[in-house]
Each structure stands twice: as C-alpha cells, then as structure tokens.
Amino acid sequence: MTIDFNPLYPKLVNLILDTVFVVDESGQIVFVSEACWQLLGYSPAEMIGTPILNYIHSEDRERTLNAARRVMSGRSHTDFENRYLHKDGHAVHILWSARWSEEDRLRIAVARDVTALRRADQTRNALYRISEAAHEAETLRALCDGVYSIIGELFPESDLYLGFHQASSGRLNLPDWRTKNGWIDWQVTPDSALAEVFGSGKALLASRDPAREGLGLRHDTGSGVANWLAVPLVSQETVLGVLVIEHSSATVEYDEADQSLLAFVATQVATVVERKRAEEHLRFLAHHDGLTGLTNRSLFYDRLETALRSANRNEGRLALLYLDVNDFKQINDTMGHEAGDQLLIEMAQRLRDCTRDADTVARMGGDEFTVLLTDVHGRDSVENAMAKIREILTLPVALGGATVRVSCSIGSAMYPEDGDTASQLVSKADSAMYASKRQL
Incomplete structure (x- = not known):
C-alpha cells in the first residue's frame, strides 16, 4: 500500500518540539511551526509575513545576517547560536541548524532553545x-x-x-x-x-x-x-x-x-x-591596638619613618609628642582594670578628636601614647597643640558611676631641631615627658 505523506507534513512539522522556520531570500518569514509559541511567545499568525530581523537581539543582528548570507551561498549551518527576544522582552538563546533550498529560494532552519544551558x-x-x-x-x-x-x-x-x-x-x-x-x-x-x-x-x-x-x-x-x-x-x-x-x-x-x-x-x-x-x-x-583601635607601635614607627623621608625631601618639619596618663595605676588599683580600660578608650577617642586626619595617634603600651604631627610651622604651633590636648584630656570622665579627672604629662621633639631619626625623636620626646612628670 502506498501512503501519501504530503498531507501529513504540516502535522509532523508541528509535532517537532524544536521550532521550524522558513524564510525567503528577502528575510520575510513565510512559515513557522507552532513551537514558536513556546520559544518566543508569538503565534505563527503573528510571525508569518514579518521580517525575521524584528525578533533578533540588536547586538546579534550583524553576525546573524552574515551567517544567513553564508547559508544562502550553499554552506549549511549546524551550530550557529544567537539571541532572540521573547514577546515579554527577555532574551532567548537559540542554537540553529539551517540550510538553503536553491530550488525554492528559501532558507529552512530548526531552532532549539538553549537558554537553560x-x-x-x-x-x-x-x-x-x-x-x-x-x-x-x-x-x-x-x-x-x-x-x-x-x-x-x-x-x-x-x-x-x-x-x-x-x-x-x-x-x-x-x-x-x-x-x-x-x-x-x-x-x-x-x-x-x-x-x-x-x-x-x-x-x-x-x-x-x-x-x-x-x-x-x-x-x-x-x-x-x-x-x-x-x-x-x-x-x-x-x-x-x-x-x-x-x-x-x-x-x-x-x-x-x-x-x-x-x-x-x-x-x-x-x-x-x-x-x-x-x-x-x-x-x-x-597594625592597631586591640583595646583602643589606635595605631600600634609597629605601624607608628612605619609612619614616622615615612614622614621623616617626606620631610627630608621637602625640607619640611614635624613634631613628635609622647604622653602618658598621670596616676593611672591608682585608678586601676582603686576602681579596677575594667575602669582603667574604659579610661584608656576615652583618652584615645579624645586624642583622635583633637588632632587632624593627617596626624597619627598611637598607643605605645600601657597608658603611654604618641602623636605624630606633620607639616608643623614652628615650636609655637606644637605648644598650642600640646595645650589643646592637655585641656581636652583633663575634662571629667565618667567611670563606673563616678566622675574622675585625670591629667597627663607630655614631652615633645621636633624634626630637624631635636633629631633626624625616628629613634632620636622618640628618645627625646620620651625624656621630655618624664621630665615633665617629675615636676608634678
């Protein structure tokens, strides 16, 4: 028995899960299978008679046209991939298999959705x-x-x-x-x-x-x-x-x-x-003190060395302040170490508040702090900075339900007058601080 498959062809094509496109040499869609609904959200009636370029992602149009020309020259494509735009606006990645029918002057292609891949x-x-x-x-x-x-x-x-x-x-x-x-x-x-x-x-x-x-x-x-x-x-x-x-x-x-x-x-x-x-x-x-968050001794020395090199190149001046809290041991002994820690945290914050962003405040250990003042203009400006620090640090501090007042001893050293190395400046400022403390 001879079977005429011609009437079955449209039904068979529409049973294919991938979408079949037939496009003429001017780029108009002359046929598309019903799988286009699932692929791009359009019905066959909406797409037939419209340019295929209408549905291609703008960034892929030029290379798609080049691929179409190659197919129309007789070179089949089995692995061309580009992006189309779904009816709702999102991009669909499509893998194509296409060939050219010279007799019918039509481009026949099968499109598979590879967006998930x-x-x-x-x-x-x-x-x-x-x-x-x-x-x-x-x-x-x-x-x-x-x-x-x-x-x-x-x-x-x-x-x-x-x-x-x-x-x-x-x-x-x-x-x-x-x-x-x-x-x-x-x-x-x-x-x-x-x-x-x-x-x-x-x-x-x-x-x-x-x-x-x-x-x-x-x-x-x-x-x-x-x-x-x-x-x-x-x-x-x-x-x-x-x-x-x-x-x-x-x-x-x-x-x-x-x-x-x-x-x-x-x-x-x-x-x-x-x-x-x-x-x-x-x-x-x-690089920072765990209690106060200030620069620690190691990072402070790095910054001091860097500041000295810069001052030497630019003929600038800088000052180093060395200070400690007077009678800190007594506060620790009478009010407890927790109160002592809170005092150090408060002192550190006050030192941050009364110095510039360009300056460096460090905790050297215990109740000892240093302040590196860069780009100073003379000893008077350093004395003014020290007076400001003394004033702020002596303001009342609330500790454990009590209000206490503390004072500090400060020593200073300037570059280049008091030394031209980090060790010389730290030694000079430290000695000046202890000399100040002995005068109390």
Whole structure:
C-alpha cells in the first residue's frame, strides 16, 4: 500500500518540539511551526509575513545576517547560536541548524532553545570569576568592582546596587560606581521593597520605583511589573547586605530563573564578603591596638619613618609628642582594670578628636601614647597643640558611676631641631615627658 505523506507534513512539522522556520531570500518569514509559541511567545499568525530581523537581539543582528548570507551561498549551518527576544522582552538563546533550498529560494532552519544551558554556563563562570575576584581583590571595594563586572555580564541591561548593611544605623554602604574608591550612604526607607528584603531575609521580585532608584515598590503599591529584583547577602543567618538589579523599562520583567541565578551569585558573594571582612579585620589588628583601635607601635614607627623621608625631601618639619596618663595605676588599683580600660578608650577617642586626619595617634603600651604631627610651622604651633590636648584630656570622665579627672604629662621633639631619626625623636620626646612628670 502506498501512503501519501504530503498531507501529513504540516502535522509532523508541528509535532517537532524544536521550532521550524522558513524564510525567503528577502528575510520575510513565510512559515513557522507552532513551537514558536513556546520559544518566543508569538503565534505563527503573528510571525508569518514579518521580517525575521524584528525578533533578533540588536547586538546579534550583524553576525546573524552574515551567517544567513553564508547559508544562502550553499554552506549549511549546524551550530550557529544567537539571541532572540521573547514577546515579554527577555532574551532567548537559540542554537540553529539551517540550510538553503536553491530550488525554492528559501532558507529552512530548526531552532532549539538553549537558554537553560547558557544559564548553567553563566552560573559556573560566575562562581569561578567570583572566586578569582576574591583571590585577587585586596579590599572590599576591589571585590565589589569585580562583582559589578560579573553581574553586568549576566544582566547587561540592568542597573546594579550592591549594599552592605550597617546594623547600628540601619543604613547601607554602597560603592559609588562613578568613582574609583568612593562609597554612598543610603537610608533604607520602611515603605520600600528593599526594607521588606532586610526584614524577611528573603529574595523579592517587585516593581521598580521610578522616584527612588534601587529601593523598589512594595507589592501593594507596585504596578505589577517585576522589573526590580533583590536578593539578600546572608552568612550564618545574618543579613550582611543586598544585591539589587532593576530595569528602567516596564516591558522587561525578571522571572524565577533570574532570581535563582542572582541568589546563587549572592550566596557566593556573601561567603567571600564575610571572608574578606575577616581578612581586613585581621590586617587591622596586626597594625592597631586591640583595646583602643589606635595605631600600634609597629605601624607608628612605619609612619614616622615615612614622614621623616617626606620631610627630608621637602625640607619640611614635624613634631613628635609622647604622653602618658598621670596616676593611672591608682585608678586601676582603686576602681579596677575594667575602669582603667574604659579610661584608656576615652583618652584615645579624645586624642583622635583633637588632632587632624593627617596626624597619627598611637598607643605605645600601657597608658603611654604618641602623636605624630606633620607639616608643623614652628615650636609655637606644637605648644598650642600640646595645650589643646592637655585641656581636652583633663575634662571629667565618667567611670563606673563616678566622675574622675585625670591629667597627663607630655614631652615633645621636633624634626630637624631635636633629631633626624625616628629613634632620636622618640628618645627625646620620651625624656621630655618624664621630665615633665617629675615636676608634678
């Protein structure tokens, strides 16, 4: 029995899970199978008679045209990949097999959706690159810049916000992408979608707030367009910060696949951020006093040596102050070591408050502190600085329910008058401090 398959061809084509396209030599779609619904969200009736270029991602049009010309010259394609735009606006990665029918002057192609495979590739690449960025980045900001580049490739048309939560203030610190090292301070307003993310510790798809970039609209006030997506950075059940992407177009929506991908990246980022913060804290402890947070003896000598080299090159002047708290042992003995520690912390903060950012305050050990004053103009300016320090340190201090007053002894040394090396200046200032103490 002879079977006529011609009537069956349309049915057979429409049973194929991949989408079949037939395009004429002018680029018009003359046939498309019903699988186009699933692939791009359009019906065959919507696509037939329209240019195939209408559906191709703008960044892939030129190379797609070049590939089409090769097919039309008689060279079949079996592994060409490009991106089309779904009816809802998101990109679809398509792998093509195409050939040219010279007799019919038609380009016949089968399109397979490989978006899921590309997402898996992107996820693996993101994990590798985040690990690489964590290894190479020396600071938290450098890590943020690496993440910014990675997210920019995963979501190329979205704006990115990467914020770190400050538990004490409820605010966020965000890298200022317009500058190399700058940061932005953000208030998380209670009526925003971002506040909901911090409150729940869960990812959220919501609508972009056009009046407040990055904050998002809550569900009950949004337009229903999911063009805002935030995932928390969570480590050991603590919300460290948040990753936010948003799109300015109301025709582009994120979906659960986007949320899963960003959440995966956020998990890696949170782990790296926690480790990077720990590393920075260890570096800080290596160069700072554990009780007061001041520069320690080792870092102080490094800065003093650097300041001396600079002063020598520029014929500048600097001063070194050496001071200690009078009768500190008596406070320790009568009020306890905890009160003594609180006094040292208070003295350290007062020294920070009455010196310039360019100066260095250090704890040398016990109740002894040093202050490095750079770019001084003469001994009078040094005496004025010492008088200011004495005045501030002698203000009353509340310790354990009591109010006490303390005084300090200060010695000074100037470069180049009192020495031209670190050891000479420290020795001179130390001797002057003890001479001052003996006069009490």
